[in-house]
Amino acid sequence: MQHLSKLSFFMRKVAVLLAFMGMSGFSFANEEKEFNVSEMIMHHIKDAHEWHLFGSEHGGTSIYLPIILMDQGLKTFSSKHFYHGETVEVPSKDQGASLHYMKGVGPAAGYALYHEEIYKLNASGELHFDGEHPHNAQPMDFSITKNVMSLLMGAFLILIVMFSVAKFYRKNGAVAPKGIAKFLEPIIVMVRDDIAKANIDEHKYEKYVPYLLTIFFFIWFNNMLGLIPFLPGGANLTGNITVTLFLAVCTLLVTLFSGNKNYWGHIFWMPGVPVPMKFFMMPIEIIGIFTKPFALMIRLFANITAGHIIVLALISIIFVNKNPGWAGLSVPMALFISILEVLVAFLQGFLFAMLSALFIGAAVEEAHH
Secondary structure, three states: OHHHHHHHHHHHHHHHHHHHHHHOOOOOOOOOOOOOHHHHHHHHHOOOOEEEEEOOOOOOEEEEOEEEEEOOOEEEEEOHHHHOOEEEEEEOOOOOOEEEEEEOOHHHOOEEEEOOEEEEOOOOOOOOEEOOEEOOOOOEEOOOOHHHHHHHHHHHHHHHHHHHHHHHHHHHOOOOOOOHHHHHHHHHHHHHHHHHHHHOOOOOHHHHHHHHHHHHHHHHHHHHHHHOOOOOOOOOOOOOHHHHHHHHHHHHHHHHHHOOHHHHHHHHOOOOOOHHHHHHHHHHHHHHHHHHHHHHHHHHHHHHHHHHHHHHHHHHHHHHOOOHHHHHHHHHHHHHHHHHHHHHHHHHHHHHHHHHHHHHHHHHOOOOO
């Protein structure tokens, strides 16, 4: 029975990957066109104004997200007016390749979508390219993209789960947990004891626990959603450097506003260091304030993006060789990386919260005499 259970688990994973291939628009139909691995990977890890469900790219079934532009007034319409608009091919100066962009129709007339960026068309109704980049003006874009929608869904999921746990304890008191509370209580205690209390002064750590819990569960939940190849997953939210930048800036601000006299003294006037060396060390310490959150930002962005790229690259082996027989090699390897990514999803949330606690702990540490 144990072997049958393992076989069933493996078959379910294969089914998920095959479904992912189908929903992502992979096809052997067009044998004449060379399969572009890098283009396919970039298409799947970047943000988009549609949530692709299944079928061919832009021609299959998608959820079209709202476009919100500020350009001589507020303009709102569906991204369908771009993806179902006119596709324009422009010869590129580089290696004779072609560039493609989509002209909007209906309410989107006068705008074009190129690499998921919205541009205003010029007086001739075209995009003007210099190399591979258009030089047309861009309106202020407040659109709800796939990553934004994923962020909202992830935040809503966290609120539902946490309110459910809080409701259980409010109703039953300090009793043995049941249901979702039984699963989350050890994780919450781990963040409190092994992350906050272990790295921040024992008399000050409690006020930072809510922040550390928030970033841990936000990163973990959204990492897990990113591993699901279909709705409500499939968005590369924590692999978006804008998101990781915001999280890193939050940690930076909490650290700076928590810094005490001892913390700032060690940055601007290090005790026990000769005066000439103080002037030499001061700029290095100031740079160090910003390199720490920068490392947080890059670590999360690089690890999550790399995981998606590896899985897509392994699946691409089948299409590069134009033979489904290669699935016997690429699918098991992709399955292994996918299972490893489940661990990475948790580990990245843990590391981000732990390093944040470490930086905060250094900022609130009192002087030792």
